[in-house]
Amino acid sequence: MAGEGEMSNVDQQSMRGFSACLALIRRDLILTFRSPGQAINPMAFFLMVATLFPLGIAPDREVLSELAAGVIWIGALLAVLLSLDSLFKSDQDDGALDQLLMSPHPLPLLVLAKVFSHWLTSGFCLTLMAPLLAIMLHLPSDAFSALMITLLLGTPVLSLAGAIGSALTVRVQRGGLLLTLLSLPLYIPVLIFATGAVNAAMQNMPYTGHILWLSVFLVLGVCLAPLAIAGALRVINE
Amino acid sequence: MYFDSWSGFLAMAGHGIYVWSAYAVASVVIAYNLAVPLMARRRIFAQIAAQVRREERLVKRGVDVNQVTAGSGDDTGRHSANSGSTQQKHCAERQAEQQAEQQKENLESVKGSAQ
Amino acid sequence: MNWTFFHKLGSPKWFYDISGKWLPWLQVSSLVLISVALVWGLAFTPPDYLQGNSYRIIFIHVPASFLAQSVYMMMATAAAVTLIWKIKLADMALKVMAPIGASFCILSLATGAIWGQPTWGTWWVWDARLTSMLILLFLYIGIIALRGAIHTIEAAAKACAILSLVGVVNIPIIKFSVDWWNTLHQGATLTLTEKPSMAPEMLWPLLLAILGFYLFFTMVMVLRLRIEIISRERKTRWVKELVS
Incomplete structure (x- = not known):
């Protein structure tokens, strides 16, 4: 009987943690809807970066289709980085971060919820926009599905890894450049496998292996990154 | 000795420029690693010596040094890093x-x- | 188990006193080993049958690469100690090791590039090892930059510790993906340092050089650590007495 009581207690606690996460995601999404610039600016940036490449290199169909995978992925990577700067900083400014730190629910879980809502407003939107860029850059249509799958699997990893840097630089004035320095090395594996998959798809080669590796990175990121982010937030705000 | 003459040693059968420039870079890195601590050491010692002299001057004039320099540490090496x-x-x-x-x-x- | 040794290690004053005794030995041994190894490697070993005399760069390239990689591992160890036991000395070590490791990383890259010119006919090849080393340099730069950006010592210590641990988890992933990427793109066929077997007359000076570079690193680290101790403990009586 006592055991059952404990079980339900644990269940209740995890339920409460879960509903706290949902509330957090809802709050972040509402905030983004009120000031949609936060979500739109990275998308505009993404589009502009993709425009610069034909202007800077050559508008030839062959050249562009060769470069397309790399250009789209590097553009997405930089756009996510730009949006990460404000991930914890705006919460720090309005005091919401202190509330988060004092909450009775496990901090890694809450942080994971925050990163998820960030991904919804950045990485996910960029993924939805990617077909447009793929058409502009003449990416062969065989590679469209590979591009979308890699973006869906890869951009959450970018959000997770970048959130570590974002948490570490939350107290730093004008920490945007520093955030870039800290995060870009962590993005390299994702970039390699994602563009590898798209290029393989362009040559009609199997790319399941790449996709599986990206999924491994995503699982690793979901398991480990929240711990590092929570640790960083605690340390910086001590 | 593998080389038969000094000039042969310097030329390294045409590869001299590469070998010697690599060793030059190495000596620059080694010199940097030696110079930085030595310079920092001199600077820190001068700073602390100046601090000590100032405190001695204050003591002579009868000012309570402990009041002026708040939180002067103990010498057990276990105080918090904040007072660093x-x-x-x-x-x-x-x-x-x-x-x-x-x-x-x-x-x-x-x-x-x-x- | 007797833990007094561990606690003593945490005391900066104790380390300052004991390291003063190590320093002369480190200085003499690293100087002797490096000069013997380099003179041996430069003048007394036969040239490589494939690469000629340019292979003599190996005697600095390999030790520098080894150091650059293992210093990061040491930093991660110091980071773990900083976070778990909150030992001040470990954080000081973490701080002073970063610029030394970065300098050897640059040395490894520079000598690799110089070696690449006679071997591959180009200064830079996107070879897996060179690329991984370049990314390692980025990791070093990140830690140094983060340390410079946070002004409170305590927060900077823990932030850098977390970043080093994140980096050390990522190093194998980065290395694996760069290797994979390199095999895909069929880069250089002749790798710089990978040889089926090195002749013993080349191996001995190389081992001596590696040992000498490690001793040199230890010596520089101790030098910097002592200055960091003095700087952070400047309010204490023993430092004031030491200076005046």
């Missing part, structure tokens, strides 16, 4: 000391004029 040295903190302390000195002087001059 960010540059700004050091400067602030120096200012506080100078102010205290100034006040002391002002007080003395006021006393003198009153008499």
